[in-house]
Amino acid sequence: QSALTQPASVSGSPGQSITISCTGTSSDVGAYNHVSWYQQHPGKAPKLMIYDVTYRPSGVSNRFSGSKSGNTASLTISGLQAEDEADYYCSSWTSSSTLFGGGTKLTVL
């Protein structure tokens, strides 16, 4: 199994919107609506931000949204804030495994 493909880094200014892509295959991202996104600050455990492609857990800002088209999922963060600077990982659940993307470092300029 191969890791999902994410850009290594993205950046944006406060107030702007950014999108992080996550590309898999027809056997993982494309086959299941079980894509999730995690935010990780340095030295901390990851935090669930989006599950099942588009759903936000309780307490997660509505500035975070998810979508999927074919084998590619996306995370959009609108109204960027300094606290959003972190690493972001996508993940895809399958019936036999869980795959992670390589991670994307978001820099808020």
Added chain:
Amino acid sequence: QVQLQESGPGLVKPSQTLSLTCTVSGGSISSGYYYWSWIRQPAGKGLEWIGRIYTSGSTNYNPSLKSRVTISVDASKNQFSLMLSSVTAADTAVYYCARARAAIDSWGQGALVTVSS
């Protein structure tokens, strides 16, 4: 609110077996149809899924680690465990235990395990 806590040796010698335990509090490990999972993260690198055990006891492992990994549950202690055999320096990482359905909704704080003689 479920909480997870990893425990085990922080230093393991090469060729030996890494053993970690995750203690679950705030909920029963036997209920709720969850996958109890292990994930690791080498310093400065991304997340790597190791494997999971379902409430029923069935397991799934990362194919790249499958020959060396065993995940088990001790419901009487509300714990689940990871064993990784024949470790090398490449297995040095922060190891997280976690609870998941499809998404991982609860994580332990992580335990650093260093493989060194």
